[in-house]
Amino acid sequence: MRSGPVRIDAMDSSSTRRRATRAKLYEAAVTLIAEQGFSATTVDEIAERAGVAKGTVYYNFKSKTELFEELLRYGVGLLTASLQAAADETAERGGTRVEALDAMIRAGLVFIDRYPAFTQLYVAELWRTNRAWQSTLLVVRQQAVAVVETVLREGVESDELSRDIDIPLTAAALVGMVLVAALDWQAFQRERSLDDVHSALSLLLHGRVSGRR
Template sequence: MTARREATRRRLFEAAVTLISEHGYGATTVSQIAERAGVAKGTVYYNFSGKTELYTALMEWGVSRLAEHMRAPVSGPPSTALAEVLRAELAFIGTHEALARLLVTETWQTGQAWHATVQQIRNEAIGVISGLLDDLVARGELPEDLDTGVAGSALFGMVLTVALDWRTLQPERPLEEIHATVRALLAGFLAAHR
């Protein structure tokens, strides 16, 4: 894909995120997305067959960006890396609030189109957390019978909820203050399972 086409798709994604998070998927039209992105309606159809394909690609793009952001700090002992991954999730949501809201409100719908996105979140984003929990199990720091998939989902969901609460109700609080509380909760989780 050319850099120009990639830039156009990104503008379409950003416009769609804003509109869908404000009005919902059903109330957002292709014309509105094109207008917000500053392109002709035909440009949307040149890049995607319609709103459903655009939305599916948007969700894939958003989840991939989140997962990349979460994978970036993975270094050091697994417990330290896990705390940094949760910080990265907080930071991403703080920066990409509309996308996070979209993931929460639209992704968990029923239907085949949304199922793929939920699976991608589990495999890519939650998978970063679950992988570190697997490492802690392998090192004997967590019990062998711990369901790391469920535990990874719980930690991911906790941070997602905390981040949205932070950005909605306490946006003046610094990221590090919020992360300190998440770190304390993580330490309690790890200590309770040793």
């Protein structure tokens, strides 16, 4: 009866139990670190919030830093996928590149709305130097920015966007615009709806704030 290879998935070191524990730890770590910062957050707090013993943290991750790095990789992976999906959907619908950018702005806002703690933590760590996870962050940032740069590049090639734009700088500015507007919305202007924020940013993207009439 039980002669089959029942234990195989125990071998890839991600049994259901383990995965569930890791998920609880990510969840606990992300909010605590977003609130307090990495150094001010203790492993005891993370364990307590996750409802596991401290030893379990070290059974699942080799250090506090490693837990944090995996968290970063995981979160930015989600964001990148979501931006890419927005761009792809627009392309499939036969939309313009500007529409794609607009869709990506919305996707960014939806992401931040859903994972505000992760976004806080990402922004807070991104421009620090001399930190253990600098190299992880650099890679992970480039993935996300590259998605925007690609759409900008396509837009320029198809003459939909101005030849004058500086792609890397414009991509950074757009990402920053969305990131900061969204965090500000979450932190200081909670009463606004996602649509409010989206249309304010959309107006800016389309140059209808101060553009020639």
